[in-house]
Amino acid sequence: MRYEAPSSSKEAAKLLASAKGKAVVLAGGTDLLVRMKSGAVEPDLIVDIKRIGATQEIKKSGNGFKIGAGVSGARLGKHRALKKAWPGVVEATNLIGSDQIQGRCTMAGNLCNASPAADSVPAMVAANAKANVVGPGGRRTVAVEKIPTGPGKTSLKKGEIIESITLPAKAPRSGDAYLRFIPRTEMDIAVVSAGVNLTLDSKGVVKKARVALGAVAPTVLLVEDAAKAIVGTKLDDDALAALAAACEAACRPIDDMRGTIEFRTEVAGVLARRAALTAYERAGGKK
């Protein structure tokens, strides 16, 4: 086993691309180290990306926020401008684990771990976030929802890393929210979750919407029908019912000890409705 902590993404990509045997990327390590401990992964090479400058920055520009792949949940939670622009994304990321886990866990890591129940992912998908990928072939930008392809699997090619995540500049009269269901108040994995991002016109009518669901399919889902159900409305009861119905129709969940198919399907609609109302309020809409 070898440990490397390169200082540039290019170097990291080169190390990963030329690695013989199993090579893994270490960001916060809150998933990777657990998998190493259980023997689920036995890497020959660990590439720690936290010494790469770009992975440690939160950069605000006209294009939004660029959040480095090594930025912890705790740091996100202390960033006022980011919290103000994207409260749903920050709250979702801050729901991951305890304070100890927050000290290490990252949005990019949460995305690459590719769990369908990852808390930050539905919020990022709703926010229309992009992953900035660096690989042996250069750079590319990928919609966040295209990264996970199934539980524990991503579309990243050998040698590719996510260097940062871009959240777009916040549009006027827009707001986002994320909600999850767990059977207690803290320290649990989402049984179902929903992220909603809305932009309103000057009269409070929904102009644009993105709705994402977690833990109801092998990957986080972007539910376009749910967005269509509320565009052009002021989230009246009929629109909310149509939103919930579209979410339920998109669910393909599993039955397990944490929730049945029926439960997950129904709660997906309930959470999407509630998250939409919070997003609407945050966008300045009045009910």
Next chain:
Amino acid sequence: MNGVQVSTTVNGDVEEFVCHPGETLLEVLRNRLGLTGAKEGCGTGDCGACSVIVDGQLVCSCLVLGAEVEGRKVATVEGLADGNRLHPLQDKFLEHAALQCGICTPGFLVAAKALLDDNPDPTEEEIRYALAGNLCRCTGYDKIVRAVDAAAAELRKSSKKKASGRKK
């Protein structure tokens, strides 16, 4: 093995060690540096018994590689007391009988220290949320929460004294 040579600061002292690439900071602290305050409860980041502070940030040392702390500042429970004088948190844990078997205590002390460094006047709810990553299987949490609350009050009193002393 491809040993990794690491130079770091632990409780203010420079420490150098060579570790296995997959070795955790917890293993390094306990087995190479003789600092056995941090405990391994679960080894998967669920119990908080191995809590330490790295560059001001509370973390589970079982979820950090030893190799990662090159050039960082690590603070463990061993650095809490000032020589023979216990930290107010340690005093209040004793006073409030906030421990029985004691395995979880170092983790609670370090997590509570991280909380009070950030928020000197937490509400009970804030204390409970901040300690949600630390599990105790014997005392229960009430006495621990009361001890942290009392220590916070004590620390606020002494920092006020210091501040007014400076004014004179």
